[in-house]
Amino acid sequence: MRNYVYALLLGSIFPLGFAPFDLYPITLISISLFIFLLDKKNNSNHYLLGFFYGLGLWSVGISWVYVSIHYHGDISIIMSLLITFLFAAFLSLYFSALTFLYSFFKTNDTHVNYIVLFPILWVSIEIVRSHLFTGFPWLIVGSSLSGTSLGGWTPILGSYGSSLIILMSAGCLTSIMNQRKRLEFYSTLLFLLFLISSFSLNKYNWTSEDEELNTFLYQPNLSLRDKWSINGFNKTKKLIEQAVAISKQGDLIVFPETAIILDKTEIAPWIKEINFKLIQKEASLISGIIAKDSTNEYLIERYNRFQGFGILNSHYDKVHLVPFGEYVPLRDYLGGVMDVLGINMISTLPGESINSLKAGNIRVSPSICYEIAFNNLIRKTAKTSNLIITISNDTWFGRSFGPEQHLEIAQTRALEHQKVLLRATNSGVSAIIGRKGEVLKRQGIFEQKELKGKIYLYEGNTPFSIVGNSIIYIIILLTYMYLFYIKRTNVHKY
Structure with missing residues (x-):
């Protein structure tokens, strides 16, 4: 029983390595001690130890769900x-x-168990968790190093590859704790190799500076009740008009997700006027907008749209939707029940394609809210873009860990592609993120302000931009082939 309590406590300190705490060595220590705990001789129920470790981790890490x-x-x-x-x-x-x-594949070589087996299994589970049941790629270990001087592997291997490096480093620490002289020496050497290589690679620039751009991110800070009212829309409308009025030649203005709650057809004259003023200045404005598809008595279908105005006059519709938040699973089967009960249903439709927005030298990789967490989704447009923009509404999560963790995920995407990322939110955290994942400028939570900044568009691609997760998938596949071979060989021995 005592070991389960230890596992729970070790799991609960794991999130301290992520935003808003950023004590990333604690995550390393948490993992290392957990591996050590797993290898105790009196531990037979490994799956229960894993459950309690996870329970501690998620109870703290996703406490924002309660808010x-x-x-x-x-x-x-x-x-x-x-x-x-x-x-x-x-x-x-x-x-x-x-x-x-881990208990199934465990070998007689503790060095292999700590530094190869456990890290590969963890990363495999991270990948499965990021895809199964629409995916939940939250608190990915590799994200904890975003914006630090040790994020050098992320542009090469992506966040999962960085996870592997961190987990192997944790395995090295566990080997050192075992106090076996031969293992201590090689484990220390390998740990230092990971540390030095991460630091050195972080100095390398895979992309190059191109054109300079003036940007303005607006954070309206409307309450959820006010945001979806006509009064709230009028406040946003006034902010947009002011932003357009003071904009200069070539400026880029960004408003958050669903800042415009009415369909373009309902406010066509106003949209036309905004477009005209922006085009005169060769400027652009991006805003979240609701785009209606069809309406009947009980069902409203719409798109969550990333809309460009001015010279960047094109759009992207959100493709990765949140179940129950944006659509009801099995709606076709539940629709009749809703009709009988007289319950109105608002359903967001997924976009038909993943596309970038282009105007002149600007090529934008767009994403809306939760989509920024999916590295392969972002890569599809980031590899042909020179700027990444994500818009969101994190008001739902108050002053919890949620908005800061969401920002950290955006930092990881910037680092993976070494391109500037602009993040505009309704109530925080809006930020300008540099190509190394560092936050250049940011707004606090629940502040109504504009965030001004001069940024560079970056040309070129990182290795991750080109091949994505392929390298890490190949490493995992080859490792599993080796593990199955070892397992089979050991079975035939007896």
Whole structure:
């Protein structure tokens, strides 16, 4: 029982390596001690140790879910805590799978177990978690180094590859703790190699500066109730008009997700006027907008759109939607029930394609909210773009860890492609992120301000931009082939 408590505590300190704390050595220590705990001789139920480690990790790491459910879902404290706990418990099953597989593939060589087997299994589970049930790529280990001087492997191997490097480093520390002289020497050497290579590679520039651009990010800071009202829209409309009026030649203005809550057809004269003024200045404005597709008595279908105005007059419709948040799974089967009950349904439709926005020398890789967490989705447009822009509305998560963690994920995408990333949100955290994942400028949470900045468009690609996750997939595949070979050889020996 005591070991389960240790696992719970080790899991609970894991998120301290991520935003808003950024104590990334603690994540390394958490993983290293957990590997050490797994290898204790009296531990037979590895899957339970994994579950409790995951429960500690997710209970702290996604505590922002409670804020969203209780304060904005108008659900009681008890029910909100229960739902958050159940979600954390569900995610903990991934760690149960991790530790079960570890006990299955475990070899007689502790060096291999710590530095190869455990890291490969962890990264495999991260990848599965990022895709299964629409995916939840949150608290990916590699993201903890974004914006630090040790993020050098991320532009080469991506966030999963960085996870592997960190996990192998943790395995080295575990080997050192085992106090076997031969292992201590090689593990220390390997750990230093990972450290020095990460630091050295971070200095290398895969992309090159091109054109300079003046940018203005607007954070309206409207409450959720106000945001979806006509009064709220009028406030945003006034901000947009002011932004366009003071803009100069070639400026880029960015407003957050669904800043414009009306369809373009409903405000056509105003849109025409805004476009005209921007084109005269050869300027651009990007804003989230609602685009209606069809309407009947009980069902409203719409797109969550990333809309460009002025010379950047094109759009992108969000393709990776949040289940239950933006659409109801099995809607075709539930629609009849909703009709009988007289319940209106608002459903967001997925975009038909993943496309960039282009105007002159500007080529924008767009994403909306949660999409920024999916590295392969962003790569599809980032590799042909010279600027990444993500718009979001994190008001749902209040002053919890959520907005800061979301920002850190955006930093990882900037680092993977070594291109500037602009992040505009309704209530924070809006930021200008440099190509090394560092935050150049930012706005605080629940502040109504504009964020001005001069940025560079960057040309060229990182290795990750070109090949994506292919390298890490090949490494994982070859490792599994080796592990199965070892397993089979050991079986035939006896």
